[in-house]
Amino acid sequence: MTDAVTQDTGVEGAEEPAALTDGIHLVVDALKLNGVETIYGVVGIPITDLARLAQASGIRYIGFRHESDAGHAAAAAGFLTQKPGICLTVSAPGFLNGLVALANATTNCFPMVQISGSSERHLVDLQRGDYEEMDQLAAAKPFAKAAFRVHRAEDIGRGIARAIRTAISGRPGGVYLDIPAAVLGEIIDADRGAASLWRLVDPAPRQLPQPEAVDRAIDLLSGAERPLVVLGKGAAYARADEPIREFIETTGIPYVPMSMAKGLLPDDHPQSAATARSLALRKADVVMLVGARLNWLLGHGDAPQWSPNAKFVQVDIAANEMDSNQPIAAPLVGDVGSVMEALVERSKPGRINAPAQWREELAARSAQNVTKMAGRLKAAETAHPMKFLGALQAIRDVLKDNPRAYVVNEGANALDLARNTIGMSVPRHRLDSGTWGVMGIGMGYAIATAVETGDPVVAIEGDSAFGFSGMEIEAVCRYNLPIVTVVLNNSGVYRGDDPSSTADPAPTALKARHDLMIQAFGGKGYQATTPAEVATVLREALAAGVPALIDCVIDPADGTESGNIAHLNPKGITAKH
Numbered sequence: 155m156t157d158a159v160t161q162d163t164g165v166e167g168a169e170e171p172a173a174l175t176d177g178i179h180l181v182v183d184a185l186k187l188n189g190v191e192t193i194y195g196v197v198g199i200p201i202t203d204l205a206r207l208a209q210a211s212g213i214r215y216i217g218f219r220h221e222s223d224a225g226h227a228a229a230a231a232g233f234l235t236q237k238p239g240i241c242l243t244v245s246a247p248g249f250l251n252g253l254v255a256l257a258n259a260t261t262n263c264f265p266m267v268q269i270s271g272s273s274e275r276h277l278v279d280l281q282r283g284d285y286e287e288m289d290q291l292a293a294a295k296p297f298a299k300a301a302f303r304v305h306r307a308e309d310i311g312r313g314i315a316r317a318i319r320t321a322i323s324g325r326p327g328g329v330y331l332d333i334p335a336a337v338l339g340e341i342i343d344a345d346r347g348a349a350s351l352w353r354l355v356d357p358a359p360r361q362l363p364q365p366e367a368v369d370r371a372i373d374l375l376s377g378a379e380r381p382l383v384v385l386g387k388g389a390a391y392a393r394a395d396e397p398i399r400e401f402i403e404t405t406g407i408p409y410v411p412m413s414m415a416k417g418l419l420p421d422d423h424p425q426s427a428a429t430a431r432s433l434a435l436r437k438a439d440v441v442m443l444v445g446a447r448l449n450w451l452l453g454h455g456d457a458p459q460w461s462p463n464a465k466f467v468q469v470d471i472a473a474n475e476m477d478s479n480q481p482i483a484a485p486l487v488g489d490v491g492s493v494m495e496a497l498v499e500r501s502k503p504g505r506i507n508a509p510a511q512w513r514e515e516l517a518a519r520s521a522q523n524v525t526k527m528a529g530r531l532k533a534a535e536t537a538h539p540m541k542f543l544g545a546l547q548a549i550r551d552v553l554k555d556n557p558r559a560y561v562v563n564e565g566a567n568a569l570d571l572a573r574n575t576i577g578m579s580v581p582r583h584r585l586d587s588g589t590w591g592v593m594g595i596g597m598g599y600a601i602a603t604a605v606e607t608g609d610p611v612v613a614i615e616g617d618s619a620f621g622f623s624g625m626e627i628e629a630v631c632r633y634n635l636p637i638v639t640v641v642l643n644n645s646g647v648y649r650g651d652d653p654s655s656t657a658d659p660a661p662t663a664l665k666a667r668h669d670l671m672i673q674a675f676g677g678k679g680y681q682a683t684t685p686a687e688v689a690t691v692l693r694e695a696l697a698a699g700v701p702a703l704i705d706c707v708i709d710p711a712d713g714t715e716s717g718n719i720a721h722l723n724p725k726g727i728t729a730k731h
């Protein structure tokens with residue numbers, strides 16, 4: 155607990171001055187009581203003293219240049235630790251900057267809490283034009299899993315308890331907690347304050363599936379000719395690596411990992427159908443989704459990407475996720491760990507055996523695709539100017555020798571090609587643009603990953619993607635974090651050779667020497683023009699364990715518009731694709 159404020163009562167002969175505390179102390183005490191170790195934020199009125207006190211009390215405070223980066227950091231911390239990451243913002247504009255990240259975290263099912271100071275309620279609610287006036291609670295509600303406001307210092311403990319439990323129980327998400335300046339400054343009796351705080355008991359309880367639901371799924375899977383498991387980032391978050399592996403290996407069912415589930419089983423696992431993905435999806439007759447939604451990233455489960463006769467089993471903690479896109483023949487509502495353990499147990503001995511013919515068909519297609527890809531990779535090795543695939547192969551080789559390193563990845567081509575080129579062998583070591591395909595997560599995710607794990611991070615960034623959070627390279631240097639940012643710089647959004655029809659640069663054009671940026675902040679900047687240079691400097695930077703940025707000069711003509719998802723662009727008469 156932090157020191158309470160004491161106040162002289164001024165009464166002659168009074169025995170002891172009353173011990174007092176205030177809203178700021180109570181916020182810090184409540185967070186500490188609930189195990190919060192780090193706050194990510196940007197300071198200003200009315201939360202600067204809150205950040206100072208948190209730091210002085212032993213909570214690590216990581217200060218950012220922009221709230222959306224602090225928010226993305228909190229979200230990544232939530233994903234990596236199963237404890238809500240905490241983001242601290244100032245009123246109105248700071249709050250709104252952070253809200254993007256809160257919404258993104260909610261979309262990705264990552265637990266975080268955005269705590270924001272806000273202006274005076276009696277002024278805000280009558281719209282009298284207060285400093286940074288905004289009804290933040292109303293603004294946050296549609297974008298968060300839940301939003302709460304504390305009106306009295308004595309409710310701070312309750313508000314924090316409610317926010318934390320809501321963020322991590324059930325389907326994780328982003329929670330907004332509004333604390334007006336007046337409440338932060340409110341002085342109350344220290345004993346009453348201390349008594350108003352509590353520590354959460356079992357904030358994210360396990361949720362066991364019904365045995366009959368488990369048997370229904372087993373029956374369906376055991377009768378399948380072409381079963382397939384799809385692992386999603388909910389499975390990665392659940393930390394149920396062992397039962398997942400056991401179920402997959404004992405049943406022999408091929409699996410496809412979604413991007414952030416890569417590494418749950420090593421990408422070179424013999425049952426991975428990642429390199430025969432299209433065939434696996436198109437032909438599977440029973441599909442088991444494990445912590446993965448049947449959203450746009452999986453073509454909504456529709457033909458022709460999937461067989462129109464495919465039957466779905468879905469493992470998810472959110473009951474209302476079932477049937478959101480396709481009928482779910484065997485819903486398994488529960489946490490991934492409990493469900494997978496029940497599946498392993500109840501499918502013994504050998505009730506499910508994936509047919510060998512199906513496994514062989516996928517293996518044959520994988521071999522064909524790998525051979526095809528080998529040609530592209532080979533050509534990229536020597537191409538000059540450097541291609542995405544040239545730089546990425548170099549990064550892949552260095553990462554193989556640095557298995558502890560985490561990968562953060564965003565961009566369009568930089569995302570699609572890195573995902574396919576760089577195999578992951580360890581769970582939860584890849585964080586990327588996620589469900590929204592959002593740009594701007596890069597430095598926030600990288601910073602939180604380095605802070606929370608202490609391990610090195612390689613952030614593989616498109617040059618446009620990097621720009622969204624690029625100023626945080628200063629925070630990387632200020633905290634001396636072991637983050638190597640690799641910018642795949644093809645001088646543009648998607649590509650850098652679009653002609654312009656006016657004297658201005660094309661809408662997609664960009665131009666920057668990112669390696670010079672980091673030098674301004676005391677970090678190591680490199681420019682690399684060949685795959686060999688990329689490998690050499692990446693090895694050097696990782697070995698040094700200090701902030702570094704490698705600007706890889708990529709052929710501006712390399713890359714396709716929107717990467718793999720060009721088909722989502724509108725196809726009007728002006729369409730270029």
Ligand code: ADP
Binds near residue numbers: 326385388413445
């Ligand atoms: P991906 O993008 O990798 O396909 P999604 O984000 O679409 O994954 O899906 C994640 C799913 O995982 C969400 O529907 C969420 O409710 C679910 N989920 C998150 N945590 C758990 C958990 N511990 N147990 C079960 N399901 C979970």
Ligand code: TPW
Binds near residue numbers: 591615616713717
């Ligand atoms: C918050 C739209 C999708 S991908 C992308 C943008 C701007 C950048 C692609 O260029 P980059 O990568 O990063 O140089 P590469 O490898 O193809 O050259 N604003 C937000 N999110 C998204 N997704 C966009 C805009 C977009």
